[in-house]
Amino acid sequence: MTELTANLKTRCVGRYLVDIPEDALEYGYAKIGGVDIEAKAMTEDAWLQEVAQREAALKATKSRDAYPFLYATGNPRGEKTYYFIHRGTIYEAPNRRYIEGYKWDRGYRFLLKVKTYDYTRPDRSSDPIVKQFDVKNEVPAKTSLVFDLLDKLRGRAKDEVPTEPGICFAGGFLPGKATDDQYVSGGFTLTNYPDVAFDVSVDTEPQGNTSLLQRTDSPELRAMLKAADGSVIRKGTVGLPGLKAEEWLSEGRRPGGGRGDSFSLMVNETTSAPSSPYFALDMNTGGQLEIQGKLVKLDKGEAVALWDSVSRTVRIRPGSL
Known part of the structure:
Protein backbone atom coordinates (compact mmCIF):
# COMPACT_ATOMS: atom_id res chain seq x y z
CA MET A 1 0.00 0.00 0.00
CA ILE A 32 -21.64 22.76 -20.60
CA GLY A 33 -25.03 24.24 -21.43
CA GLY A 34 -26.09 20.90 -22.87
CA VAL A 35 -22.97 20.58 -25.08
CA ASP A 36 -20.92 17.41 -24.57
CA ILE A 37 -17.16 18.05 -24.69
CA GLU A 38 -14.38 15.51 -24.79
CA ALA A 39 -10.64 15.86 -25.34
CA LYS A 40 -8.28 13.30 -26.82
CA ALA A 41 -4.50 13.44 -27.10
CA MET A 42 -3.73 13.69 -30.80
CA THR A 43 -1.27 15.23 -33.24
CA GLU A 44 -2.40 18.11 -35.41
CA ASP A 45 -2.04 15.96 -38.53
CA ALA A 46 -4.23 13.25 -37.00
CA TRP A 47 -6.83 15.88 -36.11
CA LEU A 48 -6.85 17.24 -39.66
CA GLN A 49 -7.27 13.73 -41.02
CA GLU A 50 -10.14 13.00 -38.63
CA VAL A 51 -11.99 16.18 -39.62
CA ALA A 52 -11.46 15.50 -43.32
CA GLN A 53 -12.77 11.95 -42.98
CA ARG A 54 -15.79 13.15 -41.02
CA GLU A 55 -16.57 15.79 -43.65
CA ALA A 56 -16.28 13.25 -46.46
CA ALA A 57 -18.62 10.86 -44.65
CA LEU A 58 -21.23 13.56 -43.99
CA LYS A 59 -21.11 14.86 -47.57
CA ALA A 60 -21.54 11.34 -48.90
CA THR A 61 -24.66 10.71 -46.79
CA LYS A 62 -27.90 11.24 -48.69
CA SER A 63 -31.22 11.93 -46.97
CA ARG A 64 -34.17 9.60 -47.46
CA ASP A 65 -36.41 12.61 -48.11
CA ALA A 66 -36.27 15.83 -50.14
CA TYR A 67 -34.37 17.79 -47.50
CA PRO A 68 -30.59 18.17 -47.05
CA PHE A 69 -28.56 15.97 -44.71
CA LEU A 70 -25.58 18.31 -44.21
CA TYR A 71 -26.48 21.96 -43.59
CA ALA A 72 -23.24 23.77 -42.75
CA THR A 73 -19.45 23.34 -42.46
CA GLY A 74 -16.50 25.64 -41.93
CA ASN A 75 -13.79 27.14 -39.72
CA PRO A 76 -15.69 29.21 -37.14
CA ARG A 77 -12.74 30.28 -34.99
CA GLY A 78 -9.66 30.02 -37.16
CA GLU A 79 -7.86 27.22 -38.98
CA LYS A 80 -7.63 24.95 -35.95
CA THR A 81 -11.40 24.79 -35.50
CA TYR A 82 -14.14 23.22 -37.60
CA TYR A 83 -17.84 22.53 -37.32
CA PHE A 84 -20.70 20.65 -38.95
CA ILE A 85 -24.48 20.97 -38.74
CA HIS A 86 -26.31 17.87 -39.95
CA ARG A 87 -29.29 15.58 -39.45
CA GLY A 88 -27.49 12.87 -37.45
CA THR A 89 -28.71 9.80 -39.37
CA ILE A 90 -30.88 9.21 -42.41
CA TYR A 91 -33.63 8.05 -40.05
CA GLU A 92 -33.93 11.37 -38.19
CA ALA A 93 -36.82 13.76 -38.80
CA PRO A 94 -36.08 16.63 -41.25
CA ASN A 95 -36.24 19.19 -38.43
CA ARG A 96 -33.59 17.46 -36.32
CA ARG A 97 -30.11 19.02 -36.20
CA TYR A 98 -26.82 17.95 -34.70
CA ILE A 99 -23.97 20.39 -34.23
CA GLU A 100 -20.41 19.08 -34.02
CA GLY A 101 -17.45 21.30 -33.18
CA TYR A 102 -13.78 20.36 -33.52
CA LYS A 103 -10.68 22.07 -32.23
CA TRP A 104 -7.00 21.20 -31.92
CA ASP A 105 -4.98 22.88 -29.18
CA ARG A 106 -1.76 22.00 -27.34
CA GLY A 107 -1.74 18.37 -28.38
CA TYR A 108 -5.45 17.68 -27.81
CA ARG A 109 -8.43 17.35 -30.11
CA PHE A 110 -11.71 18.64 -28.74
CA LEU A 111 -15.00 17.22 -29.95
CA LEU A 112 -18.21 19.08 -29.07
CA LYS A 113 -21.69 17.69 -29.73
CA VAL A 114 -25.20 18.97 -29.13
CA LYS A 115 -28.61 17.85 -30.37
CA THR A 116 -31.12 20.52 -31.36
CA TYR A 117 -33.88 21.37 -33.86
CA ASP A 118 -35.05 23.78 -36.55
CA TYR A 119 -38.81 23.89 -37.20
CA THR A 120 -38.42 26.63 -39.80
CA ARG A 121 -36.60 24.42 -42.36
CA PRO A 122 -38.82 22.70 -43.39
CA ASP A 123 -41.48 24.99 -41.98
CA ARG A 124 -43.67 23.30 -39.37
CA SER A 125 -44.66 26.46 -37.51
CA SER A 126 -48.36 25.70 -38.06
CA ASP A 127 -48.09 22.35 -36.27
CA PRO A 128 -50.10 22.51 -32.99
CA ILE A 129 -47.18 21.11 -30.99
CA VAL A 130 -44.62 23.43 -32.59
CA LYS A 131 -46.89 26.42 -31.89
CA GLN A 132 -46.30 25.80 -28.18
CA PHE A 133 -42.54 26.32 -28.57
CA ASP A 134 -41.27 29.77 -27.66
CA VAL A 135 -38.29 29.16 -29.95
CA LYS A 136 -38.97 27.47 -33.28
CA ASN A 137 -35.31 27.29 -34.28
CA GLU A 138 -32.66 26.56 -31.65
CA VAL A 139 -29.82 26.20 -34.14
CA PRO A 140 -28.54 29.83 -34.00
CA ALA A 141 -28.35 29.89 -30.19
CA LYS A 142 -26.75 26.43 -29.95
CA THR A 143 -24.31 27.23 -32.74
CA SER A 144 -23.28 30.43 -30.96
CA LEU A 145 -22.68 28.46 -27.77
CA VAL A 146 -20.55 25.87 -29.59
CA PHE A 147 -18.51 28.62 -31.27
CA ASP A 148 -17.97 30.36 -27.93
CA LEU A 149 -16.76 27.12 -26.36
CA LEU A 150 -14.43 26.46 -29.30
CA ASP A 151 -12.96 29.91 -28.83
CA LYS A 152 -12.22 29.36 -25.12
CA LEU A 153 -11.26 25.69 -24.77
CA ARG A 154 -7.61 24.81 -24.39
CA GLY A 155 -5.63 21.61 -24.05
CA ARG A 156 -4.33 20.68 -20.60
CA ALA A 157 -1.79 18.09 -19.46
CA LYS A 158 -2.98 15.89 -16.61
CA ASP A 159 -0.60 17.48 -14.09
CA GLU A 160 -1.42 21.09 -15.05
CA VAL A 161 -3.34 22.93 -12.32
CA PRO A 162 -4.69 26.27 -13.63
CA THR A 163 -4.72 29.30 -11.35
CA GLU A 164 -7.57 31.20 -13.03
CA PRO A 165 -11.33 30.60 -12.77
CA GLY A 166 -12.51 27.71 -14.89
CA ILE A 167 -13.33 24.04 -15.27
CA CYS A 168 -10.88 21.16 -15.63
CA PHE A 169 -11.72 17.89 -17.33
CA ALA A 170 -9.60 15.11 -18.80
CA GLY A 171 -7.30 16.76 -21.35
CA GLY A 172 -8.96 20.15 -21.26
CA PHE A 173 -9.68 23.41 -19.49
CA LEU A 174 -12.53 25.87 -19.99
CA PRO A 175 -11.78 29.28 -18.42
CA GLY A 176 -14.61 31.28 -16.94
CA LYS A 177 -16.58 31.94 -13.78
CA ALA A 178 -18.88 29.34 -12.28
CA THR A 179 -22.41 29.27 -13.69
CA ASP A 180 -25.28 26.82 -13.63
Whole structure:
Protein backbone atom coordinates (compact mmCIF):
# COMPACT_ATOMS: atom_id res chain seq x y z
CA MET A 1 0.00 0.00 0.00
CA THR A 2 2.94 2.34 0.62
CA GLU A 3 3.72 2.36 -3.09
CA LEU A 4 0.20 3.65 -3.84
CA THR A 5 -0.02 6.34 -1.17
CA ALA A 6 3.61 7.53 -1.22
CA ASN A 7 3.35 9.13 -4.67
CA LEU A 8 0.06 10.99 -4.85
CA LYS A 9 -0.19 13.73 -7.46
CA THR A 10 -2.65 16.61 -7.53
CA ARG A 11 -5.28 16.34 -10.26
CA CYS A 12 -7.84 18.98 -11.24
CA VAL A 13 -11.45 17.90 -11.85
CA GLY A 14 -14.13 20.52 -12.37
CA ARG A 15 -13.26 23.30 -9.91
CA TYR A 16 -11.83 20.86 -7.36
CA LEU A 17 -8.47 19.29 -6.62
CA VAL A 18 -7.83 15.74 -5.43
CA ASP A 19 -4.58 13.83 -4.97
CA ILE A 20 -4.47 10.55 -6.90
CA PRO A 21 -1.74 7.85 -7.22
CA GLU A 22 0.80 9.13 -9.72
CA ASP A 23 0.46 6.35 -12.30
CA ALA A 24 -3.35 6.58 -12.56
CA LEU A 25 -4.86 6.82 -16.03
CA GLU A 26 -7.45 9.61 -16.37
CA TYR A 27 -10.64 9.68 -18.41
CA GLY A 28 -13.72 11.90 -18.56
CA TYR A 29 -15.68 14.65 -20.28
CA ALA A 30 -17.59 17.88 -19.60
CA LYS A 31 -21.13 19.00 -20.40
CA ILE A 32 -21.64 22.76 -20.60
CA GLY A 33 -25.03 24.24 -21.43
CA GLY A 34 -26.09 20.90 -22.87
CA VAL A 35 -22.97 20.58 -25.08
CA ASP A 36 -20.92 17.41 -24.57
CA ILE A 37 -17.16 18.05 -24.69
CA GLU A 38 -14.38 15.51 -24.79
CA ALA A 39 -10.64 15.86 -25.34
CA LYS A 40 -8.28 13.30 -26.82
CA ALA A 41 -4.50 13.44 -27.10
CA MET A 42 -3.73 13.69 -30.80
CA THR A 43 -1.27 15.23 -33.24
CA GLU A 44 -2.40 18.11 -35.41
CA ASP A 45 -2.04 15.96 -38.53
CA ALA A 46 -4.23 13.25 -37.00
CA TRP A 47 -6.83 15.88 -36.11
CA LEU A 48 -6.85 17.24 -39.66
CA GLN A 49 -7.27 13.73 -41.02
CA GLU A 50 -10.14 13.00 -38.63
CA VAL A 51 -11.99 16.18 -39.62
CA ALA A 52 -11.46 15.50 -43.32
CA GLN A 53 -12.77 11.95 -42.98
CA ARG A 54 -15.79 13.15 -41.02
CA GLU A 55 -16.57 15.79 -43.65
CA ALA A 56 -16.28 13.25 -46.46
CA ALA A 57 -18.62 10.86 -44.65
CA LEU A 58 -21.23 13.56 -43.99
CA LYS A 59 -21.11 14.86 -47.57
CA ALA A 60 -21.54 11.34 -48.90
CA THR A 61 -24.66 10.71 -46.79
CA LYS A 62 -27.90 11.24 -48.69
CA SER A 63 -31.22 11.93 -46.97
CA ARG A 64 -34.17 9.60 -47.46
CA ASP A 65 -36.41 12.61 -48.11
CA ALA A 66 -36.27 15.83 -50.14
CA TYR A 67 -34.37 17.79 -47.50
CA PRO A 68 -30.59 18.17 -47.05
CA PHE A 69 -28.56 15.97 -44.71
CA LEU A 70 -25.58 18.31 -44.21
CA TYR A 71 -26.48 21.96 -43.59
CA ALA A 72 -23.24 23.77 -42.75
CA THR A 73 -19.45 23.34 -42.46
CA GLY A 74 -16.50 25.64 -41.93
CA ASN A 75 -13.79 27.14 -39.72
CA PRO A 76 -15.69 29.21 -37.14
CA ARG A 77 -12.74 30.28 -34.99
CA GLY A 78 -9.66 30.02 -37.16
CA GLU A 79 -7.86 27.22 -38.98
CA LYS A 80 -7.63 24.95 -35.95
CA THR A 81 -11.40 24.79 -35.50
CA TYR A 82 -14.14 23.22 -37.60
CA TYR A 83 -17.84 22.53 -37.32
CA PHE A 84 -20.70 20.65 -38.95
CA ILE A 85 -24.48 20.97 -38.74
CA HIS A 86 -26.31 17.87 -39.95
CA ARG A 87 -29.29 15.58 -39.45
CA GLY A 88 -27.49 12.87 -37.45
CA THR A 89 -28.71 9.80 -39.37
CA ILE A 90 -30.88 9.21 -42.41
CA TYR A 91 -33.63 8.05 -40.05
CA GLU A 92 -33.93 11.37 -38.19
CA ALA A 93 -36.82 13.76 -38.80
CA PRO A 94 -36.08 16.63 -41.25
CA ASN A 95 -36.24 19.19 -38.43
CA ARG A 96 -33.59 17.46 -36.32
CA ARG A 97 -30.11 19.02 -36.20
CA TYR A 98 -26.82 17.95 -34.70
CA ILE A 99 -23.97 20.39 -34.23
CA GLU A 100 -20.41 19.08 -34.02
CA GLY A 101 -17.45 21.30 -33.18
CA TYR A 102 -13.78 20.36 -33.52
CA LYS A 103 -10.68 22.07 -32.23
CA TRP A 104 -7.00 21.20 -31.92
CA ASP A 105 -4.98 22.88 -29.18
CA ARG A 106 -1.76 22.00 -27.34
CA GLY A 107 -1.74 18.37 -28.38
CA TYR A 108 -5.45 17.68 -27.81
CA ARG A 109 -8.43 17.35 -30.11
CA PHE A 110 -11.71 18.64 -28.74
CA LEU A 111 -15.00 17.22 -29.95
CA LEU A 112 -18.21 19.08 -29.07
CA LYS A 113 -21.69 17.69 -29.73
CA VAL A 114 -25.20 18.97 -29.13
CA LYS A 115 -28.61 17.85 -30.37
CA THR A 116 -31.12 20.52 -31.36
CA TYR A 117 -33.88 21.37 -33.86
CA ASP A 118 -35.05 23.78 -36.55
CA TYR A 119 -38.81 23.89 -37.20
CA THR A 120 -38.42 26.63 -39.80
CA ARG A 121 -36.60 24.42 -42.36
CA PRO A 122 -38.82 22.70 -43.39
CA ASP A 123 -41.48 24.99 -41.98
CA ARG A 124 -43.67 23.30 -39.37
CA SER A 125 -44.66 26.46 -37.51
CA SER A 126 -48.36 25.70 -38.06
CA ASP A 127 -48.09 22.35 -36.27
CA PRO A 128 -50.10 22.51 -32.99
CA ILE A 129 -47.18 21.11 -30.99
CA VAL A 130 -44.62 23.43 -32.59
CA LYS A 131 -46.89 26.42 -31.89
CA GLN A 132 -46.30 25.80 -28.18
CA PHE A 133 -42.54 26.32 -28.57
CA ASP A 134 -41.27 29.77 -27.66
CA VAL A 135 -38.29 29.16 -29.95
CA LYS A 136 -38.97 27.47 -33.28
CA ASN A 137 -35.31 27.29 -34.28
CA GLU A 138 -32.66 26.56 -31.65
CA VAL A 139 -29.82 26.20 -34.14
CA PRO A 140 -28.54 29.83 -34.00
CA ALA A 141 -28.35 29.89 -30.19
CA LYS A 142 -26.75 26.43 -29.95
CA THR A 143 -24.31 27.23 -32.74
CA SER A 144 -23.28 30.43 -30.96
CA LEU A 145 -22.68 28.46 -27.77
CA VAL A 146 -20.55 25.87 -29.59
CA PHE A 147 -18.51 28.62 -31.27
CA ASP A 148 -17.97 30.36 -27.93
CA LEU A 149 -16.76 27.12 -26.36
CA LEU A 150 -14.43 26.46 -29.30
CA ASP A 151 -12.96 29.91 -28.83
CA LYS A 152 -12.22 29.36 -25.12
CA LEU A 153 -11.26 25.69 -24.77
CA ARG A 154 -7.61 24.81 -24.39
CA GLY A 155 -5.63 21.61 -24.05
CA ARG A 156 -4.33 20.68 -20.60
CA ALA A 157 -1.79 18.09 -19.46
CA LYS A 158 -2.98 15.89 -16.61
CA ASP A 159 -0.60 17.48 -14.09
CA GLU A 160 -1.42 21.09 -15.05
CA VAL A 161 -3.34 22.93 -12.32
CA PRO A 162 -4.69 26.27 -13.63
CA THR A 163 -4.72 29.30 -11.35
CA GLU A 164 -7.57 31.20 -13.03
CA PRO A 165 -11.33 30.60 -12.77
CA GLY A 166 -12.51 27.71 -14.89
CA ILE A 167 -13.33 24.04 -15.27
CA CYS A 168 -10.88 21.16 -15.63
CA PHE A 169 -11.72 17.89 -17.33
CA ALA A 170 -9.60 15.11 -18.80
CA GLY A 171 -7.30 16.76 -21.35
CA GLY A 172 -8.96 20.15 -21.26
CA PHE A 173 -9.68 23.41 -19.49
CA LEU A 174 -12.53 25.87 -19.99
CA PRO A 175 -11.78 29.28 -18.42
CA GLY A 176 -14.61 31.28 -16.94
CA LYS A 177 -16.58 31.94 -13.78
CA ALA A 178 -18.88 29.34 -12.28
CA THR A 179 -22.41 29.27 -13.69
CA ASP A 180 -25.28 26.82 -13.63
CA ASP A 181 -25.51 23.94 -16.12
CA GLN A 182 -21.84 22.95 -15.81
CA TYR A 183 -21.09 19.26 -15.32
CA VAL A 184 -17.86 17.25 -15.34
CA SER A 185 -17.55 13.48 -15.21
CA GLY A 186 -14.14 11.92 -14.74
CA GLY A 187 -12.25 9.03 -13.29
CA PHE A 188 -8.93 7.34 -12.68
CA THR A 189 -7.84 3.72 -13.01
CA LEU A 190 -4.68 2.43 -11.33
CA THR A 191 -2.08 0.94 -13.66
CA ASN A 192 -0.79 -1.69 -11.22
CA TYR A 193 -4.19 -2.35 -9.62
CA PRO A 194 -6.62 -2.37 -12.55
CA ASP A 195 -9.48 -3.57 -10.34
CA VAL A 196 -9.36 -0.23 -8.50
CA ALA A 197 -11.17 2.76 -10.00
CA PHE A 198 -12.01 6.25 -8.80
CA ASP A 199 -15.00 8.02 -10.33
CA VAL A 200 -15.60 11.76 -9.94
CA SER A 201 -18.63 13.95 -10.71
CA VAL A 202 -18.82 17.73 -10.35
CA ASP A 203 -22.08 19.59 -10.95
CA THR A 204 -23.38 23.12 -10.37
CA GLU A 205 -27.03 22.03 -10.56
CA PRO A 206 -29.07 21.33 -7.38
CA GLN A 207 -28.93 17.67 -6.34
CA GLY A 208 -32.02 17.57 -4.15
CA ASN A 209 -32.62 17.61 -0.41
CA THR A 210 -31.63 14.03 0.43
CA SER A 211 -28.07 13.45 1.59
CA LEU A 212 -25.86 10.39 1.11
CA LEU A 213 -26.30 9.23 4.71
CA GLN A 214 -30.07 9.58 4.47
CA ARG A 215 -30.21 7.47 1.30
CA THR A 216 -27.91 4.76 2.62
CA ASP A 217 -30.14 4.37 5.66
CA SER A 218 -33.17 3.54 3.50
CA PRO A 219 -34.85 0.10 3.59
CA GLU A 220 -34.14 -0.32 -0.16
CA LEU A 221 -30.39 0.11 0.20
CA ARG A 222 -30.23 -2.08 3.29
CA ALA A 223 -31.99 -4.81 1.30
CA MET A 224 -29.50 -4.45 -1.57
CA LEU A 225 -26.60 -4.70 0.86
CA LYS A 226 -28.07 -7.81 2.43
CA ALA A 227 -28.60 -9.43 -1.00
CA ALA A 228 -24.90 -8.86 -1.76
CA ASP A 229 -23.91 -10.39 1.59
CA GLY A 230 -22.42 -6.99 2.33
CA SER A 231 -21.59 -4.91 5.35
CA VAL A 232 -20.97 -1.28 6.20
CA ILE A 233 -17.33 -0.56 7.03
CA ARG A 234 -17.79 3.06 8.01
CA LYS A 235 -20.16 5.98 7.53
CA GLY A 236 -20.50 9.56 8.77
CA THR A 237 -19.63 13.19 8.17
CA VAL A 238 -16.13 14.14 7.03
CA GLY A 239 -14.24 17.23 8.09
CA LEU A 240 -12.87 18.76 4.91
CA PRO A 241 -11.77 22.42 5.16
CA GLY A 242 -14.67 24.67 4.20
CA LEU A 243 -16.74 21.82 2.72
CA LYS A 244 -19.83 19.89 3.81
CA ALA A 245 -19.04 16.22 3.22
CA GLU A 246 -20.38 12.76 4.02
CA GLU A 247 -18.99 9.31 3.31
CA TRP A 248 -20.23 5.72 3.19
CA LEU A 249 -17.93 2.69 2.91
CA SER A 250 -19.23 -0.82 2.27
CA GLU A 251 -17.96 -4.25 1.24
CA GLY A 252 -19.85 -7.05 -0.49
CA ARG A 253 -20.12 -9.75 -3.12
CA ARG A 254 -19.38 -8.78 -6.71
CA PRO A 255 -20.75 -10.32 -9.93
CA GLY A 256 -18.75 -13.44 -10.71
CA GLY A 257 -18.28 -14.48 -7.12
CA GLY A 258 -15.52 -12.17 -5.95
CA ARG A 259 -15.87 -9.56 -3.25
CA GLY A 260 -15.05 -5.89 -3.40
CA ASP A 261 -15.50 -2.45 -1.90
CA SER A 262 -17.73 0.52 -2.70
CA PHE A 263 -16.70 3.79 -1.06
CA SER A 264 -18.44 7.15 -1.61
CA LEU A 265 -17.80 10.75 -0.60
CA MET A 266 -20.32 13.52 -1.34
CA VAL A 267 -19.57 17.24 -0.96
CA ASN A 268 -22.16 20.05 -1.02
CA GLU A 269 -24.82 17.53 -1.99
CA THR A 270 -27.81 19.43 -0.57
CA THR A 271 -26.33 22.89 -1.22
CA SER A 272 -25.07 22.50 -4.79
CA ALA A 273 -24.90 25.76 -6.75
CA PRO A 274 -22.38 27.60 -8.95
CA SER A 275 -20.76 29.04 -5.81
CA SER A 276 -20.66 25.63 -4.09
CA PRO A 277 -20.49 22.90 -6.74
CA TYR A 278 -21.52 19.35 -5.89
CA PHE A 279 -18.59 16.92 -5.82
CA ALA A 280 -18.87 13.12 -5.68
CA LEU A 281 -15.94 10.73 -5.33
CA ASP A 282 -16.45 6.95 -5.58
CA MET A 283 -13.84 4.23 -5.23
CA ASN A 284 -14.68 0.70 -6.34
CA THR A 285 -12.56 -2.43 -6.18
CA GLY A 286 -13.40 -5.50 -8.22
CA GLY A 287 -12.54 -7.92 -5.45
CA GLN A 288 -10.62 -10.60 -7.35
CA LEU A 289 -9.02 -10.02 -10.72
CA GLU A 290 -6.49 -12.37 -12.32
CA ILE A 291 -4.01 -10.83 -14.73
CA GLN A 292 -1.35 -13.01 -16.37
CA GLY A 293 -1.92 -15.72 -13.80
CA LYS A 294 -1.52 -13.39 -10.83
CA LEU A 295 -4.39 -12.49 -8.52
CA VAL A 296 -4.71 -8.71 -8.14
CA LYS A 297 -6.61 -7.70 -5.03
CA LEU A 298 -6.62 -5.08 -2.31
CA ASP A 299 -7.70 -6.37 1.08
CA LYS A 300 -10.13 -4.30 3.13
CA GLY A 301 -7.44 -2.59 5.19
CA GLU A 302 -5.46 -1.61 2.12
CA ALA A 303 -8.58 -0.29 0.38
CA VAL A 304 -9.55 1.86 3.37
CA ALA A 305 -6.00 3.19 3.68
CA LEU A 306 -5.97 4.17 0.01
CA TRP A 307 -9.40 5.75 0.33
CA ASP A 308 -8.37 7.81 3.35
CA SER A 309 -5.20 8.99 1.61
CA VAL A 310 -7.14 10.18 -1.44
CA SER A 311 -10.53 11.34 -0.14
CA ARG A 312 -9.08 13.60 2.56
CA THR A 313 -7.26 15.66 -0.08
CA VAL A 314 -10.45 16.89 -1.78
CA ARG A 315 -10.57 20.71 -1.83
CA ILE A 316 -11.74 23.61 -3.97
CA ARG A 317 -9.02 24.73 -6.38
CA PRO A 318 -7.84 28.19 -5.27
CA GLY A 319 -9.13 30.83 -7.67
CA SER A 320 -11.39 28.36 -9.51
CA LEU A 321 -14.67 30.16 -8.82
